[in-house]
Amino acid sequence: MGSSGVRFHLVSLPHTNTTFDFTACAFTEKVRKFAIMMTNLGHEVYLYGGEHNEAPVTEHIPCLTEQERLDAIGDLHFTMASFDNTLPHWVRFNTTAIAEISKRIQQKDFICLIGGTSQKPIADAFPHHISVEFGIGYPGTFAKYRVFESYAWMHAVYGSSTTNPATLDGNFFDAVIPSYLEPELFPLGAGDGGYYMFIGRLIERKGYRIAETVAEHLGERLIIAGTGETPTYGEPVGVVGAEERARLLGGAKAVFTPTIYVEPFGTVVPEAMMCGTPVITTDWGAFTETVQDGVTGYRCRTLGEFVQAALDAPALDRAAIRDYSLQRYSLDVVAPQYEKYFRRLLMLWDKGWYTL
Numbered sequence: 001m002g003s004s005g006v007r008f009h010l011v012s013l014p015h016t017n018t019t020f021d022f023t024a025c026a027f028t029e030k031v032r033k034f035a036i037m038m039t040n041l042g043h044e045v046y047l048y049g050g051e052h053n054e055a056p057v058t059e060h061i062p063c064l065t066e067q068e069r070l071d072a073i074g075d076l077h078f079t080m081a082s083f084d085n086t087l088p089h090w091v092r093f094n095t096t097a098i099a100e101i102s103k104r105i106q107q108k109d110f111i112c113l114i115g116g117t118s119q120k121p122i123a124d125a126f127p128h129h130i131s132v133e134f135g136i137g138y139p140g141t142f143a144k145y146r147v148f149e150s151y152a153w154m155h156a157v158y159g160s161s162t163t164n165p166a167t168l169d170g171n172f173f174d175a176v177i178p179s180y181l182e183p184e185l186f187p188l189g190a191g192d193g194g195y196y197m198f199i200g201r202l203i204e205r206k207g208y209r210i211a212e213t214v215a216e217h218l219g220e221r222l223i224i225a226g227t228g229e230t231p232t233y234g235e236p237v238g239v240v241g242a243e244e245r246a247r248l249l250g251g252a253k254a255v256f257t258p259t260i261y262v263e264p265f266g267t268v269v270p271e272a273m274m275c276g277t278p279v280i281t282t283d284w285g286a287f288t289e290t291v292q293d294g295v296t297g298y299r300c301r302t303l304g305e306f307v308q309a310a311l312d313a314p315a316l317d318r319a320a321i322r323d324y325s326l327q328r329y330s331l332d333v334v335a336p337q338y339e340k341y342f343r344r345l346l347m348l349w350d351k352g353w354y355t356l
Contacts, residue, residue: 006342007109009101010035010057010120012049014064015073015081019054023242025081026179026267027114030135032211034112037310037335042232046104048097050354058239062231063096064089071313077227077239079201085118092275105129109344116140122150130345134338135179137264145345147338149265150286156262172353175341178290179267180207180334181325185242186274189250189315193233195221196276197252199245200259202228206283207258213281214256214306222280223248248274251325254297258282258306273325276318280309296321311356313317 004355012018016028023029035045035055039130040333047057051066052315072089074083080238085094098121106221111131117140123131133141139147148154154176159165177227198211208224212233215222222234226247230323240248249255255272256279263285279297282286291297293314298309327333349356 006038007044007046007106008038009046009048009105009109010038010114011097011114012047012082013115014050014089015068015069015078017050017052017069018027018047019052020242022078023245024239026137027135029267030179031114033182033331034134034338036182037331037338040331041339042337043095046101048100055158056308059240061097063275064101073321079239083115083118085115085121090118090336094119094121097122100206101126108346110345113259117142120327130348132207132345135177137295144173145161147341148176150289151176151181152262152285152288153264156264156285173345173348175253175337175344176336177334177341178329179265179270180331181267181274183274183330184324186246186271187249187250188276189252189319191251191253191277191318193242193248193251193253194253195223195252196256197223197248197272197281198234198256198312199240199249200257200266202226204229205260207256207260210258210303210306211255211256213233213303214310216308218310220248220253220289220310223252245271246275249277252277254278254310256280257287258300259285259287263287269297270325270329272327273321276322278316278318278321280313281305292324296324 012031016022016025016266018032038045039056044058044204047061048061048063053060081213096302112134116138120142122247123129124262131143132145133143134147140324174237180302196215200206224231224234224236225240225241249272255277257266266285270280281299283301293299300306
């Protein structure tokens with residue numbers, strides 16, 4: 001890589017566009033920001049996605065018209081769209097992406113995929129090229145080369161592939177690289193809004209009921225951002241874009257992300273911390289890697305611990321919390337990690353693991 005540059009064929013999703021209108025989709029955001037990082041490093045990025053794009057790329061190749069995208073979504077919010085690749089719009093998108101990649105791909109180019117098994121047909125069409133799932137925070141992975149968002153999720157995926165984890169071997173050409181943010185979109189907030197916040201899908205397993213219970217017990221305001229079930233306490237504001245999300249995160253006393261399942265990453269955590277806002281989470285999954293207990297927030301296991309965390313969190317050092325997030329999740333910090341990873345994969349065209 002380095003001065004010679006590398007060519008990336010970066011595939012987005014059929015139900016979104018790589019624009020700021022879709023910042024609530026973590027998958028699409030990873031595509032948009034990956035394009036920024038690789039372009040800034042001097043590489044060529046060929047983006048295959050919806051009709052509209054705001055990411056800096058070498059070439060943007062639409063694989064579905066805006067009308068086709070809208071027809072496929074129907075009355076759903078784009079964050080609730082299906083990843084079933086047998087649906088007509090998925091078939092059109094993948095088929096078009098394959099045809100367009102075929103026109104452009106060269107021997108050592110990388111194909112970067114974000115949709116899990118829904119995009120497996122694209123990788124299958126290019127068996128002599130390296131396809132990479134470059135931001136795995138989902139189940140249903142398939143690629144030989146994978147980048148996970150956390151060690152917790154990498155090990156969870158590894159363990160799910162066998163009935164006897166003791167027999168598992170690692171994969172030298174997998175990697176863990178965290179999710180990444182644009183610091184200018186998440187400025188330091190004062191936490192003076194007089195409320196707590198939950199942001200995420202409104203399903204039981206995301207833990208929003210825990211946030212409701214704690215806020216109601218304390219008699220505190222709770223702003224709830226997301227789509228799904230109907231909250232019973234707090235102030236629902238629906239899905240919020242990047243600017244409004246940053247404003248709300250920055251004004252909160254603390255942000256609840258008490259996911260009950262093993263969280264693969266939880267991008268709202270570094271987003272909140274980049275705004276200087278402490279986070280209150282469960283004590284497993286990626287949170288064990290992203291949250292410094294008692295410093296950037298609290299990891300909890302009982303209702304009493306969640307209540308105490310809510311009382312204590314506003315006293316944490318907001319400037320220090322922001323600095324912690326900046327040093328770990330900014331684009332300019334994460335980009336070199338991807339540079340190193342893809343340089344490692346280029347060794348496969350030589351002696352692979354045995355390259356000295």
